[in-house]
Amino acid sequence: MTHRMKFWGRQRAFYEAQLRLTLAAKKGLGDPVLGELVVLRASQLNRCAFCIDMHVGNLREAGVAQQRIDLLPAWEEAGALYSERERAALALTEAVTVLTDGFVPDEVYERAAAHFDESELAHLIAVIVAINNWNRVNVAVRQPPGQEL
Structure with a gap:
């Protein structure tokens, strides 16, 4: 696939706003590994090679076991490899990312709400x-993995 354009370079104000948005969101989440698992899972669902590459690297740098990284697409079948809190976050990630039914099911939201206080859940x-x-822009412009934005 051919890189279509340097979107982030042409949209610096949007890039800076997106970066501030991301930092603000992550700031209140607390657990950086949980945050990286969530963004990696969403990126896998959206097939964003750039973000998958980046977040796999971030998880490795954080010392996360390779097995946890490798089995993330099958987290529901991976048993105790992921905590109940992580599993609730991953279920919510999938529901919010793939809105094929047009909504986030109550049971998915309630599962997450049982593991996160309201502030954490908002983050x-x-x-x-x-x-x-990030995924939608990078997929639209075919942002190559490993390259500067």
């Missing part, structure tokens, strides 16, 4: 929304 939703923004 979790914000992180999911922010990574979906």
Whole structure:
């Protein structure tokens, strides 16, 4: 695939706003590994090679076991490899990212709400929304993995 354009360079104000949005969302989430698992899972669902490459690297740098990274697409079947809190966050990530039914099911939202207080849940939703923004732009312009934005 051919890189279509240097979107982020042509939209610096949008890039800076998107970066501030992402940092603000992650700031209240607390656990940086949880945040990286969430953004990696959304990026996998959106097939964003640039973001997958970046967030796999971030998880490795954070010392996350390779097995946890490798099995993220099958987190529901991976048993205790992911905590209940992580599993709730990943379920919410999938529901918010793939809105095929047009809504986030109550049981998915309630599962997340059982593991995150209201402030944390708001930050979790914000992180999911922010990574979906990054993914959509990067997929649209075919941003190559490993290159500067």
